[in-house]
Amino acid sequence: MIDERALLEALNSTPVRDGRRQDLWADDAALRRWAQAHGGPGADAAADWLRTARDLLQSATRGTAPETDLQRVLTGACRLPEIGESGLRWRLTAPPERMLAVELVLAWYDVRERRPGRLRPCGNDECRLFLLDRSRGNTARWCSMRTCGNRLKARRHHERARQAPAP
Template identity: 80%
Template sequence: MIDERALLDALNSTPVVNDRPEDRWADDAALRRWAHEHGGSGDAAALDRLRTARDVLQAATRGPVPEAELRRVLAGVRRLPEVDAAGLRWRLEAPPERLLAVELVLAWYDVQERRPGRLRPCGNGECRLFLLDRSRANTARWCSMKTCGNRLKARRHQERARQT
């Protein structure tokens, strides 16, 4: 199952490392490990679907939701209610190779609904990571204060010092 941590892990799988964009899911073995950790099959078709879903969700988090692409990921998927002694649960029906990608999209929508405006890109334009702001004031700007936050604050300080 995809939770908030797994969603952020997926969104943040394309960081900038040493000033170069990197795709940690480009390696099938690495993505297969991630898929297995989250209950997926890890076959080639499932990996392709996961990459597509991740790319669509990154775009949706940065700007307007690409509705047509999301519809393609979710096409033919159904959620069916099941009731037993434990209560009501929803069972997802999707082809096995699409199941984890669909769960990723559903986790993204769940975060958007439960925490509106809190999932966003890092405020550092040179960073490609995302953050889920859990602060009370909803004012977090950077994926990491230690890296991006300090870097940008130091840069602004240097610019002010040069101007004086």
């Protein structure tokens, strides 16, 4: 099942390291392990759909929502109500090769609805990571204060120091 943590793992699977963009899901075995850890199959077709959904959601989180492409991922998906001993439960159905990709897209929409404006890209333009701001004031700007936050604050401090007139 895809929850907020798994959604962030997926969105953050293309980090920048040493100035170069990495794709942690480029390795089929690594993606299969991630998919299986979240209840999905390890099939190649499922991996292709997961990569597609991840790329679309990264674009959508940055502001360009490719609605027709997202709809293509969701085509054939349906939530069916089931009544059991524990009450009403919604069962998701989708083509097996797209099930985890569908769950990923639905998790993204759920976060956007429940926490509007809190899922966003890191404020460091050189970073490709995303954050889910859980702060009370919705003021988090960086994926990590230790890395991006400190780096940008130090850069701004050095720029101000260079621009300051000498005594």
